[in-house]
Amino acid sequence: MNTKSEQPLHSSENLLCSEAQIADIDERLKALHGKCLGGGSMTLTSQLLPVAVRPNSVPVTAGPGLAQSPLSPSEAINAIHRGGNALVSIESKTESGAWVRLATGTTIELFSSELLQPHLSDADVYFGLNSVYASYRSRRKSKITGMTVYSRKHLQHLNAVAVDLDQAHQPGQQFHFRSFLERVLRYSQQEGIPLPSIAINSGRGCWLLWLLADRRDQSQPVPAHPDCCNIVKRIGRAAIRKFESFGADRHCYDPERVCRIPGSINSASNSRVQFYRISDRYFTTAELGTAFDVHAHRTQITPRRTGEKGARQIPGGLERWRVPLRGIRALAEMRRKFPQGTRRYATYYYAVLCRRARVDNVEQAVMQFAEKYCPTLTLAQVKKCLHSSQQSHFHIRHDTLMRDLKITTKEQEVLSLWFKKPQPSCATKISHRHKMIRAEMELAVGAVSVRRMVDILKIKHGLTVGRTTVARDMQKITRNRPALGVMSMVVSQGMQTMVHA
DNA sequence: CTGTAGGGTCCAACTCTTTA
DNA sequence: TAAAGAGTTGGACCCTACAG
DSSP states (O other), X not given: OOOGGGOOSSOHHHHSOOHHHHHHHHHHHHHHHGGGGTTTOOOOSXXXXXXXGSOXXXXXXXXXXXXXXXXXXXXXXXXXXXXXXXXXXXXXXXXXXXXXXXXXXXXXXXXXXXXXXXXHXXXXXXXXXXXXXXXXXGOEEOTTTOOEEOOTTSEEEEOEEXXXXXXXXXXXXXXXXXXXXXXXXXXXXXXXXXXXXXXEEOSSEEEEEEEBOOXXXXXXXXXXXXXXXHHHHHHHHHHHHHXXXXXXXXXXTXXXXXXXXXXXXXXXXXXXXXXXXXXXXXXXXXXXXXXXXXXXXXXXXXXHSOSSOOTTHHHHXXXXXXXXXXXXXXXXXXXXXXXXXXXXXXXXXXHHHXXXXXXXXXXXXXXXXXXXXXXXXXXXXXXXXXXXXXXXXXXXOHHHHHHHTXXXXXXXXXXXXXXXXXXXXXXXXXXXXXXXXXXXXXXOSSOOOHHHHHHHHHHHHOOOOOHHHHHHHHHHHHHHXXXXXXXXXXXXXXXXXXXXX
16 A cells, blocks of 8 residues: 555554553553543553454453443554554544644554643544554644644554444433443344444443454454455444444444544543443454445355346447447547557557457457558567457456547547547436426417427427427426326326317 | 327337446 | 446337317
8 A cells, every 4th residue: 555655654563562651651641631541440461451462353351341441542542553554643623623633643652742642631632543654645744733644544454343323312411321332232242243342432422343353464454455445334334224223323434434532521521532342352354244244245246146147238248348449440540550659559459349349350350450550560569469458357448548549639529439528417418308398388378299399399409309208208297297287188198188278 | 981190008229327 | 347227218009089
């Protein structure tokens, strides 16, 4: 994911806190948050080591885990952000609801920063659930702290699937986190949903986090490749559906999701946010997908297809490639000879398109094409193009052909059947047509026959449309507009009952 | 009876939208 | 991005009503 210009700033060795560092950080934060971190009973013993270094997939915590103290901020964030080079983004929300970026860095950098510390105990401070990387293109300085900040959209690791169970209780009404969580966990067990790794008391509701592990290296979170983002989003949506009856927030599944910092204040409920370890498990996307009945597309597409392709789909599929094939032939005719820099591309693409459009004797067709339009290519070069075309299994976009064949705007205009101008959407066209028909029906002194309407549309509006279509439109309009009752009778009952106004 | 006008139904082809 | 499904379109054919 990191390009050469976007090398991470932080080495993986620096990422996880040592016990001494964590102890130091916790001391500072305890001092900062006072008694909010569980009454000062926490020690950084093996029980409270950063969870990233614990053995994976061993459910050690029996039950909801509320007997334990809440996790300290560093413990909680270390448990979530455990990927190599992972950076955490910290943001706060202003009174107007705008997001302000405070800092981006490793947990050590963030929690030991003198600049950031005063803000961590503020109201409504958040951290990104998924790790970002140091993208130089999005590198900025925070206006508040002066620290480096990066966009939370440049994701490096997907750390968790989260569900926000917002109780939306009335102002003044008490939210009982413990009993609510117990109900949620009981429901999870009944439904066969694995216990979440972390539960968060956000003050006005409860968040559930299932922490993620890469299937190849379970000590690492899931890399934020587009495919993984996609599946994690789908799992998130499925989880939301599962917990709908508990008020799951339907919008809380995007990978850039932020969560309140442990120990920070929720200004809406005027309470501290607390994180609880429910289980020590980390889940691969496959495990979580199975639990929430979400499967990778590849495993679903195949069974979804029933039997052979439909008879209508075959010509449709062929047409997909015949259009650019006709286009490239027309382009060749137009140019007479392909200029240097496009000859091999032209021969290669011609071969690919011939194969995909099921042209008979591709080799002969390509040889003739190259001889006529790319005469300077050697036989060996043409054969190489033919050979490469056999390896082509990827989709080829019109844009790619346009770029490689250096098709100019002027040529595109001539090749209008290939490079179609974007048409207004079907819905737009239909709504426009309905508008015209409605207007004509209202204008008419008496009944207008469907055939007459077809003529009116053609002559008056330059719109060519079939009689059947107009008839259906008129029926639809009269159904929705009883005021046009006369027309309704005419259209729906035919000539027998036609009533002339 | 025939020709004309007009609506309904069917169906293949096409286009757009949704889903994974 | 491909595939599948849904929706739209328009031609062919059928029917009825009416006028001459």
